[in-house]
Amino acid sequence: MAIRMYDLIIKKRNGKSLTKEEIDYMVTSYVQGTIPDYQMSAFLMAVYFQGMTKEETATMTQAVAHSGDMVDLSSIHGMKVDKHSTGGVGDKTTLIVAPIVAACGVKVAKMSGRGLGHTGGTVDKLESIPGFQTTLTEEKFFEVVNKTGLSVIGQSGNLAPADKKLYALRDVTATVDSIPLIAVSIMSKKLAAGNDGIVLDVKTGSGAFMKTVEDSIELAKEMVSIGEHAGKKTVALITDMDIPLGKNIGNNLEVKEAVQTLKGQGPKDLTEVCLQLAGNMMYLAGKGSIEECIRLAKKTLEDGSALCKLVEMVGAQGGDSSVILDTEKFEKAPFSYDVLAKEDGYIHDMNTESCGIASVMLGAGRETKDSEIDYTAGIIIEKKTGDYVKKGERIAVFYASKEELFQDAEERYQSAIQIQPTEPAHIPLIYARVTKDKVERF
Ligand code: URA
Numbered sequence: 001m002a003i004r005m006y007d008l009i010i011k012k013r014n015g016k017s018l019t020k021e022e023i024d025y026m027v028t029s030y031v032q033g034t035i036p037d038y039q040m041s042a043f044l045m046a047v048y049f050q051g052m053t054k055e056e057t058a059t060m061t062q063a064v065a066h067s068g069d070m071v072d073l074s075s076i077h078g079m080k081v082d083k084h085s086t087g088g089v090g091d092k093t094t095l096i097v098a099p100i101v102a103a104c105g106v107k108v109a110k111m112s113g114r115g116l117g118h119t120g121g122t123v124d125k126l127e128s129i130p131g132f133q134t135t136l137t138e139e140k141f142f143e144v145v146n147k148t149g150l151s152v153i154g155q156s157g158n159l160a161p162a163d164k165k166l167y168a169l170r171d172v173t174a175t176v177d178s179i180p181l182i183a184v185s186i187m188s189k190k191l192a193a194g195n196d197g198i199v200l201d202v203k204t205g206s207g208a209f210m211k212t213v214e215d216s217i218e219l220a221k222e223m224v225s226i227g228e229h230a231g232k233k234t235v236a237l238i239t240d241m242d243i244p245l246g247k248n249i250g251n252n253l254e255v256k257e258a259v260q261t262l263k264g265q266g267p268k269d270l271t272e273v274c275l276q277l278a279g280n281m282m283y284l285a286g287k288g289s290i291e292e293c294i295r296l297a298k299k300t301l302e303d304g305s306a307l308c309k310l311v312e313m314v315g316a317q318g319g320d321s322s323v324i325l326d327t328e329k330f331e332k333a334p335f336s337y338d339v340l341a342k343e344d345g346y347i348h349d350m351n352t353e354s355c356g357i358a359s360v361m362l363g364a365g366r367e368t369k370d371s372e373i374d375y376t377a378g379i380i381i382e383k384k385t386g387d388y389v390k391k392g393e394r395i396a397v398f399y400a401s402k403e404e405l406f407q408d409a410e411e412r413y414q415s416a417i418q419i420q421p422t423e424p425a426h427i428p429l430i431y432a433r434v435t436k437d438k439v440e441r442f
Helices: 006-011 021-033 037-050 054-065 093-103 123-125 136-146 161-172 179-192 211-229 251-262 268-284 291-304 303-318 351-363 403-416
Strands: 081-085 110-112 151-152 197-202 232-239 335-339 345-348 378-381 394-400 417-420 428-434 439-441
Touching: 006 021, 006 037, 006 232, 021 037, 021 054, 021 161, 037 179, 054 161, 054 179, 054 211, 054 268, 081 110, 081 179, 081 268, 093 110, 093 151, 093 251, 093 268, 093 291, 093 303, 110 123, 110 136, 123 151, 123 251, 136 151, 136 303, 151 303, 161 179, 197 268, 197 335, 211 232, 211 428, 211 439, 232 268, 232 403, 251 268, 251 303, 251 378, 268 291, 268 428, 291 303, 303 394, 335 403, 351 378, 351 394, 351 403, 378 403, 403 417
Parallel strands: 081 197, 110 151, 197 232
Antiparallel strands: 232 428, 335 394, 345 417, 378 394, 428 439
């Protein structure tokens, strides 16, 4: 019997499961344009309310992954491990983790994304390095990985095209924050990217898509199950995004902070998350126990070998590696502005999404799809949740190319900061580790 989209919508609306044949038909027809957006919207909303079984989610992920190119990394020797963050503010971990892992002999062939909404993207950060190319031919991408041990590029145009179309539709139909749909979206791209192992950094808190730890663990379980189902070793860490990660938000400011961290002089929170992510990637590649891998990772910060890897990758991708060796050479924003505490007390809370939006307002992100990014713009945070501040004390410095941007961005930033007389409860940095067998809570 011919499959009809109308019947599939009714099936899902009534809480039933779709077969593989039905899911394959739906994804293929949607990409070909024979299923219209309004029917797909109705289906997505039905999923939002009814959910999907593990089998449906895994099947749909495969269908979306196979809607475009499946990258074949077999000409890169050895085990290749990917890392993916669900997105955050000040999250420059790829710039640190990829060189650490490569310095320990595990190949990293990574495709990254651009900033989305209030969150930054690795590709934009890398493009703040003069000359750095994020679009390479497949041959050149493989050559850079084989030569230097790592390469980070933008997603190729034909990677999971069904996700591109579905994501744009979800964005305007209030169906982004559905755990199975996020899992399908992220994991389809990871499966298409062709790595052998995947470490997922699932962010939780006010700056993340998932605002609670329990939802983040659910999402992590779903994604780990999809990865393992597809024969990839997959592990997820649930990490904090209730406070921006590190101190710098904004593209070349984040590259500078990544370099500091690779020299062993980075902020504690950022360094710790990076060591944990790198340790888990190396563990998946069979380099030893997690503890041994973290020890090896730390050593690459102490002996400078991870920083050397970043320098090599930047050079191999056409970038000016002298700015990595001396970050003072990075272009600086012409204007800066001190943000001062409005009262005495402890910073109790920072709405991290608003901190990200303030940075976008300064020019570090895109206000519209086609906006140009100002690579020098952003924020250096001097006081974070848990710090005591005096009225009039500097809590952050803003950077921008136009002075008139400061006022609105400051309003947004100040509204994100809650100052109270009592010390706030400690916020953990890493909440849990999710594998196919268990959830370890820390
Ligand atoms: N990132 C993605 O790639 N997809 C989602 O659905 C959410 C975050």
